[in-house]
Amino acid sequence: MKPMSRRRKVALGVLAVVIVIGLGVAWMMLPPRALGFAGGQPVSLAAYHGPDPTGVPAELRSADLVTRGRYLAQAADCAVCHTATDGQPFAGGRAFPTSFGVLYSPNITADRETGIGAWTDADFLHAVHDGVRKDGQRLYPAFPYESYTLLADSDVLAIKAYLFSLPTVHAIAPPNRLGFPFDQRWLMGLWSAFYNPDQRFQPHEDRSPAWNRGAYVTEALAHCGDCHTPRNLAQALDNRRKFAGTVTQGWRAYNITPDAASGVGGWSNVELADYLHAGHVVGRGVAGGPMAEEVDDSLSLLAPSDIGAIVVYLRSIPVRHSDDLPAPRSTPASDTPKLIQASFDPRGKQIFEGACASCHSWSGVSLLTSYATLTGDRAVNDPSAVNVAQVVISGERRATPGGGVMMPAFGAAYSDTEIAAVANYVTARFGAAPSHLTAKDVARLRRASSQ
Numbered sequence: 001m002k003p004m005s006r007r008r009k010v011a012l013g014v015l016a017v018v019i020v021i022g023l024g025v026a027w028m029m030l031p032p033r034a035l036g037f038a039g040g041q042p043v044s045l046a047a048y049h050g051p052d053p054t055g056v057p058a059e060l061r062s063a064d065l066v067t068r069g070r071y072l073a074q075a076a077d078c079a080v081c082h083t084a085t086d087g088q089p090f091a092g093g094r095a096f097p098t099s100f101g102v103l104y105s106p107n108i109t110a111d112r113e114t115g116i117g118a119w120t121d122a123d124f125l126h127a128v129h130d131g132v133r134k135d136g137q138r139l140y141p142a143f144p145y146e147s148y149t150l151l152a153d154s155d156v157l158a159i160k161a162y163l164f165s166l167p168t169v170h171a172i173a174p175p176n177r178l179g180f181p182f183d184q185r186w187l188m189g190l191w192s193a194f195y196n197p198d199q200r201f202q203p204h205e206d207r208s209p210a211w212n213r214g215a216y217v218t219e220a221l222a223h224c225g226d227c228h229t230p231r232n233l234a235q236a237l238d239n240r241r242k243f244a245g246t247v248t249q250g251w252r253a254y255n256i257t258p259d260a261a262s263g264v265g266g267w268s269n270v271e272l273a274d275y276l277h278a279g280h281v282v283g284r285g286v287a288g289g290p291m292a293e294e295v296d297d298s299l300s301l302l303a304p305s306d307i308g309a310i311v312v313y314l315r316s317i318p319v320r321h322s323d324d325l326p327a328p329r330s331t332p333a334s335d336t337p338k339l340i341q342a343s344f345d346p347r348g349k350q351i352f353e354g355a356c357a358s359c360h361s362w363s364g365v366s367l368l369t370s371y372a373t374l375t376g377d378r379a380v381n382d383p384s385a386v387n388v389a390q391v392v393i394s395g396e397r398r399a400t401p402g403g404g405v406m407m408p409a410f411g412a413a414y415s416d417t418e419i420a421a422v423a424n425y426v427t428a429r430f431g432a433a434p435s436h437l438t439a440k441d442v443a444r445l446r447r448a449s450s451q
Contacts (some may be wrong), residue, residue, distance in 0.1 A: 042202035069162030214313025250448030348425025385435030
């Protein structure tokens with residue numbers, strides 16, 4: 001047998017390396033589907049023997065189409081994304097900064113010229129399930145059609161009926177600001193071929209009715225993964241790290257897997273349900289930024305049975321540990337003002353003393369409202385201090401059962417250096433590990449949340 005030539009050996013070696021690299025890239029770029037972790041054999045709705053997990057909760061089953069559509073639109077959080085700051089509801093124009101540029105949400109009122117008033121049922125289904133507009137143009141996946149594709153046709157059409165019942169608004173969204181090649185919408189057809197299963201929700205016979213309902217609400221309607229699941233290089237959800245947390249719109253969406261230290265595994269079911277409903281649990285934290293909007297305009301409006309179903313579903317997600325998130329510190333700080341250590345910018349303590357201590361107190365346990373208590377707060381125990389800095393910059397206004405809660409915005413009052421200093425002071429004084437934000441970090445956070 002003639003020995004293999006050196007050139008052939010080299011060629012085969014190169015080919016093997018290319019194959020290995022190709023398989024590695026394919027593994028990274030083709031993650032499992034949203035419900036892939038559940039195993040078992042999902043069945044069609046027609047073949048499912050349990051209660052229908054789609055639609056509205058039992059107390060609304062006999063309601064008219066528009067009422068059902070309103071509930072589903074709230075669960076899907078349509079108003080938040082399609083309403084600009086101080087804009088008309090659903091008239092679009094909200095900016096969404098991405099790593100590729102800025103996208104603006106479109107008008108989805110029933111205006112025939114600038115909205116969706118001329119769309120048929122088939123047009124609307126095609127957009128929601130497939131990410132394709134009436135004119136055939138592809139939608140960018142900032143519109144989460146890879147999640148909405150799970151929605152039952154009847155639910156999509158109920159949402160359409162609700163939108164068409166609202167006052168029309170004549171409004172044109174600003175043009176997207178994307179560089180080449182990301183401004184080429186046709187490329188989204190390739191993206192969709194890889195990452196949009198174009199398949200309606202299929203229940204699992206081996207799971208409980210509550211789990212199936214929770215899966216539908218969490219994955220199809222609320223599309224929680226779009227904020228809480230990291231993305232791959234193609235900006236598709238990496239479900240191998242499902243719900244492990246990531247940064248979105250300049251805010252950190254935290255790990256919501258059952259990990260005890262960095263996720264919600266240490267939370268009781270009641271605490272988790274209360275947080276989803278109210279965006280606040282003493283000793284766990286207060287929702288801010290995009291999560292606060294999600295709570296106020298969507299989750300707080302859900303039926304208790306749907307909140308409970310979400311909790312059941314979240315408990316089944318595979319545990320993912322976030323190495324950079326220590327278990328939150330649960331003990332209050334000292335009541336005595338003091339410097340943390342000489343290496344920290346002393347302006348942090350000075351700013352906290354002048355602007356923060358009167359509400360949050362030196363111990364971190366507020367005497368004014370539990371919403372201002374910092375002890376145990378996830379954001380304060382995050383060494384990246386992303387959300388601490390963002391709430392200092394942007395403030396927070398929340399509607400609560402006892403009235404309104406307001407955290408003033410200090411972004412205009414303090415420089416990037418000063419905001420970094422106070423954020424580092426807060427995490428060092430009240431958290432499990434100190435942060436080390438710089439002025440450049442704060443400037444980047446400002447840009448990410450204000451575009």
